[in-house]
Amino acid sequence: MASVLLRPGVMSLLDVVTRGGGxxxxxxxxxxxxxxxxxxxxxxxLEIGGRTGALVVAVRPSTTxxxxxxxxxxxxxxALREEDTLIVMGEQDQIRALRGLMEVVA
Known part of the structure; x- marks a missing residue:
């Protein structure tokens, strides 16, 4: 928590994410x-940011x-593999667009 107090920009971002901030x-x-x-x-x-606007913050590789x-x-x-998990940040429509990119096409 102390590190957040020393970085007001981080606090501003957290306020936007957690409280809305418009x-x-x-x-x-x-x-x-x-x-x-x-x-x-x-x-x-994949150019995820350019195609969807979503930001990939982290990847949790599949235990498989x-x-x-x-x-x-x-x-x-x-490289992404099946069953990896992406931690992403963005507006709902950006995350929805990323989900669309990830969908299996029959």
Whole structure:
């Protein structure tokens, strides 16, 4: 908590996210479904921010693929795999757009 007090910009962001502040930001977890078109592609290839406006804050690799913990601020070279979990931040429509990119197309 002390680190937040020393960084007023962080506090302002947290106020916006938690209290609204006129912006409808959300932080959500999105799992990469089996067969998703984003699986086996890098964040750079997917251009998630440019295509949806959502920000990938972290990736939790799937335990199926030997992953553990969280990879914060993943690089554009980070490859996504089925069952990985993305921690994302954005407005609801941005997160909805990202969900659409991740959907399995029959």
């Amino acid at each position: 912006v409808t930001l959300a932080i959500e977890e999105l799992a990469v479904p089996r067969g998703s078109p984003v699986a086996e592609r890098t964040l750079g290839e 693929h030997g992953g553990s913990g969280l990879l914060f601020n993943p690089s554009s070279a980070t």
